[in-house]
Amino acid sequence: xxxLVESGGGLVQPGGSLRLSCAASGFTxxxxxxxxxxxxxxxxxxxxxxxxxxxxxxYYADSVKGRFTISRxxxxxxxxxxxxxxxxxxxxxxxxxxxxxxxxxxxxWGQGTLVTVSS
Amino acid sequence: SYVLTQPPSVSVAPGKTARxxxxxxxxxxxxxxxxxxxxxxxxxxxxxxxxxxxxxxxERFSGSNSGNTATLTISRVEAGDEADYYCQVWDSSSDLFYxxxxxxxxxxx
Numbered sequence: 209x210x211x212l213v214e215s216g217g218g219l220v221q222p223g224g225s226l227r228l229s230c231a232a233s234g235f236t237x238x239x240x241x242x243x244x245x246x247x248x249x250x251x252x253x254x255x256x257x258x259x260x261x262x263x264x265x266x267y268y269a270d271s272v273k274g275r276f277t278i279s280r281x282x283x284x285x286x287x288x289x290x291x292x293x294x295x296x297x298x299x300x301x302x303x304x305x306x307x308x309x310x311x312x313x314x315x316x317w318g319q320g321t322l323v324t325v326s327s
Numbered sequence: 328s329y330v331l332t333q334p335p336s337v338s339v340a341p342g343k344t345a346r347x348x349x350x351x352x353x354x355x356x357x358x359x360x361x362x363x364x365x366x367x368x369x370x371x372x373x374x375x376x377x378x379x380x381x382x383x384x385x386e387r388f389s390g391s392n393s394g395n396t397a398t399l400t401i402s403r404v405e406a407g408d409e410a411d412y413y414c415q416v417w418d419s420s421s422d423l424f425y426x427x428x429x430x431x432x433x434x435x436x
Contacts (some may be wrong), residue, residue, distance in 0.1 A: 252413065252427060252428075253362075253364075253415075253430070255424065255427065269424075303370075310424075312375070313372050314360075314362075314415075315372055315381065317369040317370055320369055
C-alpha cells in the first residue's frame with residue numbers, strides 16, 4: 209500500500225525556519241517525482257515545489273523561490289522541504305504528493321502537516 | 328501565469344447531475360486532472376488526462392475538455408459527493424509548474 213506521511217510542522221515565528229519531511233513507503237520511491245502542495249486555511253490548493261526522481265531537476269513557485277529548498281534522499285525513501293524566512297502567508301497545511309512524470313497527475317497524497325507562522 | 332477559473336459553488340439535488348467547469352486559455356490543448364477534497368482530508372484524484380478514472384472511482388464521475396473549458400460531471404449525485412473539487416494542469420511555460428483551479432464547493436441539497 210502506498211503511503212506518504214508528512215511530519216515537521218508546527219508553530220514558528222515570522223522569519224524563522226522549519227524543515228518538513230515526507231516518509232514514503234509501499235512503492236519504489238526513487239522512480240517517482242515528488243511535489244509539495246500547500247493549502248492555506250479556508251483556501252485552495254497551491255503547488256509549491258517539484259523534484260525529479262533523481263533530484264537533478266527542481267522547480268519552485270515564485271512565492272517561495274529563494275526561501276524554500278526541496279530535496280530528497282532516495283536511500284531513506286524521504287522527501288524534504290526546508291523553509292526559511294517564513295512569513296505569515298506561508299501558514300498552511302503542507303502536503304507531499306507523488307507524480308510519475310511531469311505531465312501525470314498527483315496520484316497519491318500524504319495527510320498533510322500544518323505550518324503556522326505567527327508571533 | 329496560467330489561470331484556471333472555477334465557479335465557487337455548485338448545488339445539486341441527490342440523483343441529479345452536477346457539472347463543474349474549469350476555464351483556462353486554450354485548456355483543450357492541455358491535460359486536465361481533477362481532485363476531490365472532503366473536509367479535513369487530503370485531495371483524492373478522481374479524473375486524470377481529461378476523462379480517465381482511477382481504479383476505485385465510480386463511473387458516475389466523468390470528464391471532458393475542449394476549447395477554453397474542461398468539465399467534471401458527476402451523475403446520479405450522492406450525499407457522499409459533497410466536497411471541494413479542483414482542476415489541475417501542468418504548464419511548463421508558466422511560472423507555476425503546476426496550476427490548480429480556484430476550487431468548487433459542491434453542495435448536495
